[in-house]
Amino acid sequence: MYYQLISRLASLQYHLDGSIINFQIKDDSDVSLISFDETHSYYGYLRDGLIKRGIRSLINTLAWPNGISLEKAIVPNTWTAIEYTVKHSTSDVLAVLRKHAPNHNPFMVMEYYPDWIDYEGQRHQTVDSNIFAEGVDKILKYNGSINFYMVFGGTNFQFTNGSDRTLAYHPIITFYDYNAIITECGDAYPTKFKAVRDIIAKYLPLPTNPNTGEPLLLSWIQDRGVVLLDEMVQGVLEWTEKDPLTLINSNFLKTNPNSILDILMENKGRCCSVLPNLGCNFKGMKSKPRLGLRELGN
Structure with missing residues (x-):
């Protein structure tokens, strides 16, 4: 050995x-x-x-x-x-x-x-x-x-x-x-x-802005999504009346090159709106999520 x-x-x-x-x-x-x-x-x-x-x-x-x-x-x-x-x-x-x-x-x-x-x-x-x-x-x-x-x-x-x-x-x-x-x-x-x-830091130069993570950005989410990073719950994102188009996770995600991000979607009721172009009948996420500036995929 x-x-x-x-x-x-x-x-x-x-x-x-x-x-x-x-x-x-x-x-x-x-x-x-x-x-x-x-x-x-x-x-x-x-x-x-x-x-x-x-x-x-x-x-x-x-x-x-x-x-x-x-x-x-x-x-x-x-x-x-x-x-x-x-x-x-x-x-x-x-x-x-x-x-x-x-x-x-x-x-x-x-x-x-x-x-x-x-x-x-x-x-x-x-x-x-x-x-x-x-x-x-x-x-x-x-x-x-x-x-x-x-x-x-x-x-x-x-x-x-x-x-x-x-x-x-x-x-x-x-x-x-x-x-x-x-x-x-x-x-x-x-x-x-x-x-x-x-x-x-008294003896060696260290980064002044250590990595504090990146925001998770979803352009539109019609239901509720539970966000997990490496199988650990990070938070919950969902559509609201105040901010229906952009959702940013206030707790920045700290990742490494091998991290796995999962978003577990919960079905919520469809929207019956008098405004025809809101797309409220669409379920889940309408576009791929972004972590900072990076578009994520499967």
């Missing part, structure tokens, strides 16, 4: 016009029961396995910001990234990295946790949005790079949830949320996403 996976990824490397620039190999090098020699041997095995299978990209190991974990993770022909939480001091993290790793080793926080896993029977783990954003600010202030783990929440389905066992057994629930800045369904976490985005 390992060979099959790596062989598929090898062709996607950056020097082959792909998008992969780095591979990470990981061991729980902070676990005291795993010796220095065992960790180095395992890291070397993983590194050599990647190289034998055609990997020419950068390869990094991962360590917690303490001397033991770093010494175990510093392996020839790799570089070492750091993982930590908002409870750590970034200045202390950088100091211990510079003490143990070579000077050319980049300051990369490969796993920066917005919070932690949830254990069965305990409260949902959360971190204040501003505190988390301040942690991001400190990393960028030291010219560091950052990767959020997790950037969006998720679920461990079926029997794939795990557990921790240190002094006691702690099962982990299937909810894999981490109090991330994006929820599992793809929505921005109301305060945390904005707080982090505002910090990043």
Whole structure:
């Protein structure tokens, strides 16, 4: 399985016009029961396995910001990234990295946790949005790079949830949320996403007008239409006396290239009008809907 996976990824490397620039190999090098020699041997095995299978990209190991974990993770022909939480001091993290790793080793926080896993029977783990954003600010202030783990929440389905066992057994629930800045369904976490985005905007140019969606336009609808985007109800559009010709959905629709828009029509009574040219006897939609300026079809 390992060979099959790596062989598929090898062709996607950056020097082959792909998008992969780095591979990470990981061991729980902070676990005291795993010796220095065992960790180095395992890291070397993983590194050599990647190289034998055609990997020419950068390869990094991962360590917690303490001397033991770093010494175990510093392996020839790799570089070492750091993982930590908002409870750590970034200045202390950088100091211990510079003490143990070579000077050319980049300051990369490969796993920066917005919070932690949830254990069965305990409260949902959360971190204040501003505190988390301040942690991001400190990393960028030291010219560091950052990767959020997790950037969006998720679920461990079926029997794939795990557990921790240190002094006691702690099962982990299937909810894999981490109090991330994006929820599992793809929505921005109301305060945390904005707080982090505002910090990043201090260091990098960001779009001034992020995509807020497009209006759904129907030139004429004689009945009532329930609008669904990817099977989720977005709203209801219907003919009214005030606006019989143009209907615009006030809640702009946020789509992606693979989104599916459905309009479920409900039959309403035919119109008996003294004005002959209103076309009130026509049912459903008289023309194709538009999303912004784009005409939509089946």
